[in-house]
Amino acid sequence: MKMQEKNLQRNRLILQISFMTLFVLAPVLDIFRIDLNLGHGILLGQNWTLGIDDFIQGKADINNAVFNIIVKGFIPLFGGGALFLWVAWRFGRLYCGWLCPHFFVVEMINGLMIRASGKPSIWEKKALPEKQPDGHIQKPRSVYWLWTILAVVGFAFLWAVALLTYLLPPAEIYGNLFSFNLTRNQSFFISVATILFCIEFTFARHLFCRFACAVGLFQSLVWMANPRAMVVGFNRDRAAECRDCNNACDNACPMRLKPRTLKRKMFTCTECAQCISACVQVQKAKSLPTLLQWVDKDCALPVVTGREQKKQKDCFENGGDY
Ligand code: SF4
Numbered sequence: 001m002k003m004q005e006k007n008l009q010r011n012r013l014i015l016q017i018s019f020m021t022l023f024v025l026a027p028v029l030d031i032f033r034i035d036l037n038l039g040h041g042i043l044l045g046q047n048w049t050l051g052i053d054d055f056i057q058g059k060a061d062i063n064n065a066v067f068n069i070i071v072k073g074f075i076p077l078f079g080g081g082a083l084f085l086w087v088a089w090r091f092g093r094l095y096c097g098w099l100c101p102h103f104f105v106v107e108m109i110n111g112l113m114i115r116a117s118g119k120p121s122i123w124e125k126k127a128l129p130e131k132q133p134d135g136h137i138q139k140p141r142s143v144y145w146l147w148t149i150l151a152v153v154g155f156a157f158l159w160a161v162a163l164l165t166y167l168l169p170p171a172e173i174y175g176n177l178f179s180f181n182l183t184r185n186q187s188f189f190i191s192v193a194t195i196l197f198c199i200e201f202t203f204a205r206h207l208f209c210r211f212a213c214a215v216g217l218f219q220s221l222v223w224m225a226n227p228r229a230m231v232v233g234f235n236r237d238r239a240a241e242c243r244d245c246n247n248a249c250d251n252a253c254p255m256r257l258k259p260r261t262l263k264r265k266m267f268t269c270t271e272c273a274q275c276i277s278a279c280v281q282v283q284k285a286k287s288l289p290t291l292l293q294w295v296d297k298d299c300a301l302p303v304v305t306g307r308e309q310k311k312q313k314d315c316f317e318n319g320g321d322y
């Protein structure tokens with residue numbers, strides 16, 4: 001698959017910010033929330049209830065109840081789930097890399113930690129090279145620790161408040177918050193959730209994406225089941241050109257993967273294309289096309305024999321038009 005997009009990372013950032021905004025505003029705009037006071041959900045401004053209470057109280061007949069369960073329960077849940085998994089089967093963890101608010105936070109904090117210490121996480125053993133894919137030198141500056149801490153606490157607090165508005169009326173939560181009048185339980189929820197998110201964002205954000213997130217795990221599993229799914233492909237025919245590069249693609253990967261390796265070793269790849277963008281920049285200085293690009297269908301199959309390598313060369317023939 002040849003990617004024509006010129007401003008891939010900029011467009012991805014716009015989508016991530018838009019989805020993050022939607023995540024925070026969905027309860028406020030009554031797009032989606034579960035109101036514990038009312039005892040049912042709100043979807044697109046409408047009460048989202050299966051009508052079981054009406055049936056039990058004799059206000060609705062059995063046909064009505066079955067209709068409600070199918071139309072308001074099974075179809076949205078299973079239809080939405082099937083569509084989501086089909087996208088993952090065909091394109092991998094696109095949701096993670098392009099929309100997920102958690103991955104947005106992962107990338108933001110990685111970026112700030114790199115600016116502060118040269119390392120994308122406190123668990124990284126060695127600092128990344130100061131030379132960036134476009135050739136400029138970026139030296140760590142400890143002042144960025146302040147921005148890192150502010151980002152961790154800020155996102156953690158925002159997430160804690162947003163989550164509470166998914167459960168209780170947003171007008172009440174924001175009203176109480178801005179008038180410093182939160183109830184004891186509301187203050188407790190926001191404080192505990194903020195502390196837990198701070199810990200997770202600081203120490204375990206990659207671990208969560210890799211091993212703890214069910215949404216990510218299911219996408220990875222169905223993606224692995226399709227050998228022809230879209231994947232980051234490496235042009236092995238030109239592998240020698242990596243010799244004068246500082247592994248810019250590995251350094252750029254927010255999930256700390258090795259993008260030139262086999263698909264099964266990239267189980268948690270989020271299709272963010274940071275590795276591709278890095279190689280585009282490295283090769284641009286030499287007026288050459290990238291060695292990494294998205295491939296799919298037959299081009300995504302593992303390369304083992306010489307014939308397959310020749311075929312892969314054809315897949316990359318016109319690559320690099322980014
Ligand atoms: S694939 Fe590209 S970015 Fe990665 S090491 Fe080779 S030249 Fe560098």
Ligand code: SF4
Binds near residue numbers: 268271276
């Ligand atoms: S391997 Fe490339 S596309 Fe996959 S997560 Fe890493 S940088 Fe993103």
